[in-house]
Amino acid sequence: MGNIIDGxxxxxxxxxxMAEEVKALDAKYGRVPSLAVILxxxxxxxxxxxxxxxxxxxxxxxxxxxxxxxxxxSEEALLAEIERLNNDNLxxxxxxxxxxxxxxxxxxxxxxxxxEKDVDGFHPDNVANLWLGKPCVEPCTPKGIMQMIAECGxxxxxxxxxxxxxxxxxxxxxxxxxxxxxxxxxxAHSRTADLGAVxxxxxxxxxxxxxxxxxxxxxxxxGAVVIDVGVNRDTETGMLCGDVDTAAAQEVASYITPVPxxxxxxxITMLMKNTIECFLNRIVK
Ligand code: L34
Numbered sequence: 659m660g661n662i663i664d665g666x667x668x669x670x671x672x673x674x675x676m677a678e679e680v681k682a683l684d685a686k687y688g689r690v691p692s693l694a695v696i697l698x699x700x701x702x703x704x705x706x707x708x709x710x711x712x713x714x715x716x717x718x719x720x721x722x723x724x725x726x727x728x729x730x731x732s733e734e735a736l737l738a739e740i741e742r743l744n745n746d747n748l749x750x751x752x753x754x755x756x757x758x759x760x761x762x763x764x765x766x767x768x769x770x771x772x773x774e775k776d777v778d779g780f781h782p783d784n785v786a787n788l789w790l791g792k793p794c795v796e797p798c799t800p801k802g803i804m805q806m807i808a809e810c811g812x813x814x815x816x817x818x819x820x821x822x823x824x825x826x827x828x829x830x831x832x833x834x835x836x837x838x839x840x841x842x843x844x845x846a847h848s849r850t851a852d853l854g855a856v857x858x859x860x861x862x863x864x865x866x867x868x869x870x871x872x873x874x875x876x877x878x879x880x881g882a883v884v885i886d887v888g889v890n891r892d893t894e895t896g897m898l899c900g901d902v903d904t905a906a907a908q909e910v911a912s913y914i915t916p917v918p919x920x921x922x923x924x925x926i927t928m929l930m931k932n933t934i935e936c937f938l939n940r941i942v943k
Contacts (some may be wrong), residue, residue, distance in 0.1 A: 660884075660911035663754075663806045665920040669927040672805070673717050676930055680719040683937070691937035692721035693777065693929075694743045698736065698762070699729030703889075704755050710926045713754070718930045723749075737770050744772040748755045750937040751777035753929070774940055777932040778812040788834055795882070795932050800832040802865065802883050802924030804839070810913040812883050815840035818859050822873065822901070823845045823866035827885050832864055853877070865901035875906035884914040887921050 684690045693715055697708045706909030715722035725739060736754075744754045752775040758764050776784050779797035787794035798934065807814060819841035823829035833843045846856050848867065856916045857863055857877040865873045866887035876882060900917030908914050915921055 660908045661913050663913050663915045665924045667861055668809055672927050674719045685889040687941055690721050691750045691933045693724045693933045694749050694753045698727045714926045714930055718932055729759050740770045750940055751775055751818050751933040753777055757803040774852050776823055777936055797831045798928040799828050799925045801928040804835050812910045817861035818842050820844045820846055820857055820860035821864045828866040844879040852909055867901050870899055871903040873902040875910050878907045881912045882911050884911045884919050888916050
């Protein structure tokens with residue numbers, strides 16, 4: 659039976675280390691890193707994730723500012739707020755929680771965030787830098803996944819990785835990070851023919867589709883490392899579950915991440931890391 663990679667435990671340790679680092683930064687530079695989070699509307703899942711981000715900032719000693727806006731806010735008003743934060747020299751990171759209400763152009767909003775404050779790594783220039791192999795902010799979820807794989811002592815180089823899902827936030831960037839770690843990477847998705855056969859090739863299987871239990875135990879290669887990025891609400895029980903049938907897949911895998919308590923907490927922890935990175939890039943410039 660495979661081991662659970664405990665994202666909560668790993669997060670606790672990393673946040674502890676960052677808290678020390680932030681203390682040292684405060685002593686050296688006379689201020690701590692600061693993060694502004696904008697939440698538009700009242701999506702309960704977004705509210706929960708954003709609460710997690712503000713709480714983590716407190717634990718690490720990062721200054722945080724939560725800016726909530728009503729769902730019917732105009733795009734112009736949101737852009738004006740981003741502009742204000744861009745121009746505030748004491749703000750190091752600006753994050754706009756997604757998804758946004760339909761009347762707001764998400765692309766335009768992400769474009770408006772100053773590149774040097776893009777703690778999510780979503781800005782097009784950041785994405786370009788990632789794919790060109792230039793210095794960049796790595797998006798939080800993929801960055802957290804790589805930490806979790808490293809944590810189980812698994813050497814990615816030369817191995818086969820299959821990423822199921824092709825979103826800009828997870829699928830595409832995690833494929834690039836795995837490629838950089840010298841894995842042989844396949845990006846599969848909902849239209850992949852014989853998804854099971856493709857997944858069974860994977861030494862590292864990353865599921866980022868957003869569909870409950872799309873990955874069953876028979877799709878997992880014995881001994882594989884399985885990373886479950888799904889955060890799905892079970893419509894019957896209201897319970898949170900991943901894209902992987904965890905209990906059954908754990909019998910086959912060597913390591914597997916749980917939902918909840920896996921990739922989600924690590925996404926938040928990597929946001930703290932990125933905020934410190936942006937602070938350092940800005941302050942030594
Ligand atoms: N701008 N929008 C922006 N940046 C992000 O990095 C995100 N993401 C995704 C959605 N929109 C975003 C997040 O923050 C997903 N995401 C996220 C963050 C945290 C958790 C899940 C998704 C998380 O902490 N999940 C907990 C359960 C939380 C609960 O019970 O609701 C877990 O243990 O998985």
